[in-house]
Amino acid sequence: MASITILGAGNVGQHFAKALHQAGHQIVQVYNRTPRRLQALMPYLPPTTQFTTHLQQLLPHNGLYLIAVADDAVAAVAQTMPAVPGVVAHTSGATPMSVLVKHPRRGIFYPLQTFTAAHTVHFEQVPFCIDAALPHDAEFLQAIAQTLSPRVYAITDEQRRILHVAAVFANNFTNHLLAIADDLCKTNGVPFEILKPLIAETLKKTEQQPPRNVQTGPAKRADAQTIAQHLALLQNQPHYQQLYRLLSESIGKMYHGNP
Numbered sequence: 095m096a097s098i099t100i101l102g103a104g105n106v107g108q109h110f111a112k113a114l115h116q117a118g119h120q121i122v123q124v125y126n127r128t129p130r131r132l133q134a135l136m137p138y139l140p141p142t143t144q145f146t147t148h149l150q151q152l153l154p155h156n157g158l159y160l161i162a163v164a165d166d167a168v169a170a171v172a173q174t175m176p177a178v179p180g181v182v183a184h185t186s187g188a189t190p191m192s193v194l195v196k197h198p199r200r201g202i203f204y205p206l207q208t209f210t211a212a213h214t215v216h217f218e219q220v221p222f223c224i225d226a227a228l229p230h231d232a233e234f235l236q237a238i239a240q241t242l243s244p245r246v247y248a249i250t251d252e253q254r255r256i257l258h259v260a261a262v263f264a265n266n267f268t269n270h271l272l273a274i275a276d277d278l279c280k281t282n283g284v285p286f287e288i289l290k291p292l293i294a295e296t297l298k299k300t301e302q303q304p305p306r307n308v309q310t311g312p313a314k315r316a317d318a319q320t321i322a323q324h325l326a327l328l329q330n331q332p333h334y335q336q337l338y339r340l341l342s343e344s345i346g347k348m349y350h351g352n353p
């Protein structure tokens with residue numbers, strides 16, 4: 095089992111600290127810029143874990159230093175923290191490994207899942223994308239990831255960046271579209287509940303077939319009258335109308351070669 099320091103006690107840092115501790119690793123220290131989130135984490139970790147708001151107070155060890163701060167802060171934290179004997183890895187999908195250049199033993203420990211502090215994470219289902227500058231460090235990171243999940247992948251910087259864009263489409267945009275559906279229901283006095291079996295079936299179908307094969311709806315059918323009716327219904331919400339048009343055009347292009 096490894097010695098681990100977590101840098102950043104946000105959504106990801108909190109979940110990782112608890113899960114890695116439960117998996118038997120030694121959480122040596124947790125750093126966070128401000129104390130509030132450290133206090134929230136303290137009850138879940140053993141008395142041996144140290145907590146700090148100062149990067150210069152990081153304890154040296156041969157294990158893993160996991161940077162789980164906001165994307166924009168990863169480079170600054172990596173640069174400001176002292177040189178350490180262990181592997182320095184970050185959890186960002188969008189940030190290249192090169193921002194860790196100060197650390198010869200550097201790597202990536204990217205969990206391709208959505209994390210919210212109060213929401214339970216089933217780590218055994220989380221895919222981990224691992225990379226490292228040195229082959230034996232990649233093996234070290236893979237071994238740690240395997241204590242949380244069997245879904246561990248060797249993924250390069252370039253592959254991870256594309257995966258991250260795909261994840262934005264698959265999760266962030268899908269969720270935003272569901273929020274719009276909820277809003278349309280609310281503003282028109284219809285229960286969103288009625289849509290839930292449809293939402294569940296949409297995701298279930300993609301487990302069995304490529305999403306491209308299971309598309310339905312007016313844009314797929316090139317049903318121009320229905321599309322015009324929907325656009326008219328959205329005339330008081332020009333932002334939603336614009337999104338509807340854009341997505342219908344994209345579906346039209348995929349199936350009919352023209353928007």
Ligand SMILES: NC(=O)c1ccc[n+]([C@@H]2O[C@H](COP(=O)([O-])OP(=O)(O)OC[C@H]3O[C@@H](n4cnc5c(N)ncnc54)[C@H](OP(=O)(O)O)[C@@H]3O)[C@@H](O)[C@H]2O)c1
Pocket residue numbers: 102103104105106107126127128131162163164165167168170171185186187188204205206207208209210
């Ligand atoms: N959430 C997800 O679903 C998810 C999934 C996969 C990967 N990731 C990646 O994991 C990383 C952390 O994401 P998160 O969702 O845990 O973020 P978060 O909940 O918003 O927490 C951000 C963390 O970054 C710290 N921070 C922000 N600016 C900083 C700075 N200038 N210097 C030092 N610390 C700073 C914050 O400290 P304070 O508490 O002091 O503000 C906080 O600990 C990101 O790289 C993200 O891309 C996130």
